[in-house]
Amino acid sequence: MLLYTHPACLAHDPGPGHPECPARLEAVLHAVRAAFPLAPWREAPRATRDALLRVHTRDLVSRLLDTPFDGRLRLDEDTAMSVDSAEATLRAVGAGTAAVDAVMAGEHTQAFCAVRPPGHHSTRGVAMGFCLFNSVAVAAAHAVHEHGLERVVIADFDVHHGNGSQDIFAGDARVMYASSHQWPLYPDSGRADERGVGNVVNAPLPPGAGSVAFRAAWRERLLPALDGFRPQLLLISAGFDAHRLDPLAQLELEADDYSWITGELVGIAVRHAQGRIVSMLEGGYDLDALRACSVAHVDALRQ
Numbered sequence: 088m089l090l091y092t093h094p095a096c097l098a099h100d101p102g103p104g105h106p107e108c109p110a111r112l113e114a115v116l117h118a119v120r121a122a123f124p125l126a127p128w129r130e131a132p133r134a135t136r137d138a139l140l141r142v143h144t145r146d147l148v149s150r151l152l153d154t155p156f157d158g159r160l161r162l163d164e165d166t167a168m169s170v171d172s173a174e175a176t177l178r179a180v181g182a183g184t185a186a187v188d189a190v191m192a193g194e195h196t197q198a199f200c201a202v203r204p205p206g207h208h209s210t211r212g213v214a215m216g217f218c219l220f221n222s223v224a225v226a227a228a229h230a231v232h233e234h235g236l237e238r239v240v241i242a243d244f245d246v247h248h249g250n251g252s253q254d255i256f257a258g259d260a261r262v263m264y265a266s267s268h269q270w271p272l273y274p275d276s277g278r279a280d281e282r283g284v285g286n287v288v289n290a291p292l293p294p295g296a297g298s299v300a301f302r303a304a305w306r307e308r309l310l311p312a313l314d315g316f317r318p319q320l321l322l323i324s325a326g327f328d329a330h331r332l333d334p335l336a337q338l339e340l341e342a343d344d345y346s347w348i349t350g351e352l353v354g355i356a357v358r359h360a361q362g363r364i365v366s367m368l369e370g371g372y373d374l375d376a377l378r379a380c381s382v383a384h385v386d387a388l389r390q
């Protein structure tokens with residue numbers, strides 16, 4: 088088990104009162120360090136432009152990295168950059184690609200990237216929904232192009248649909264995108280009939296769904312699709328905003344549900360991918376829930 092983070096990820100500041108605040112990552116880092124004092128940490132490297140350009144347009148890369156501004160650069164109603172944000176998103180993306188390299192080299196079997204900003208809402212050309220570059224999508228493309236993998240999974244249990252990850256890979260059969268999410272909810276995509284080229288599987292759940300419906304959706308719909316795909320590597324968009332304490336959604340999960348789903352995903356990785364699994368922090372906006380869920384997730388990941 089390998090852990091990645093970078094101090095720059097704490098410096099990204101989307102503005103006062105914004106739910107995607109540095110305290111989120113501080114909570115995760117403190118909780119995971121306290122629970123697993125012997126686990127090795129690595130500093131995330133900076134992602135390269137070539138890695139970013141595998142999934143993002145030249146325009147978006149240049150807008151996020153080369154636009155001069157003072158104070159804040161507003162990208163949409165919910166999404167803004169401070170002067171430290173470019174470095175933060177480069178390190179968040181770099182954590183994912185470095186973690187993929189480490190598990191592909193057999194150094195470790197599992198990795199968790201404790202990073203922010205999150206990424207899964209950002210499409211090829213648009214940064215949105217608190218996200219700058221789409222870290223998990225860059226990691227998947229890196230696995231395909233640098234390691235020659237033909238079947239990579241992105242499993243996304245963040246309470247929001249990862250419209251960006253779906254958009255990026257909907258036409259690429261080498262990457263399967265599977266998501267459970269509250270619907271209706273931001274960003275309003277993720278209906279069950281959105282199937283890509285057969286490589287997209289969505290399980291929308293109604294507000295208040297709770298543990299039983301969440302587990303049934305994965306057991307009956309998402310996990311069988313992942314098993315049938317026989318992935319050579321699993322990536323996780325690990326958002327903890329489906330927890331019952333989260334202020335932005337109402338899916339009503341418990342920390343134990345994150346242990347369960349992580350264990351199931353580890354099982355698929357062991358069956359098909361020599362156990363290789365890389366998880367990246369996405370959303371989660373209640374600090375107590377973030378502490379409990381990240382520890383539950385990492386504990387299940389390292390089994």
Ligand SMILES: [Zn+2]
Nearest residue numbers: 245246247370
């Ligand atoms: Zn979310």
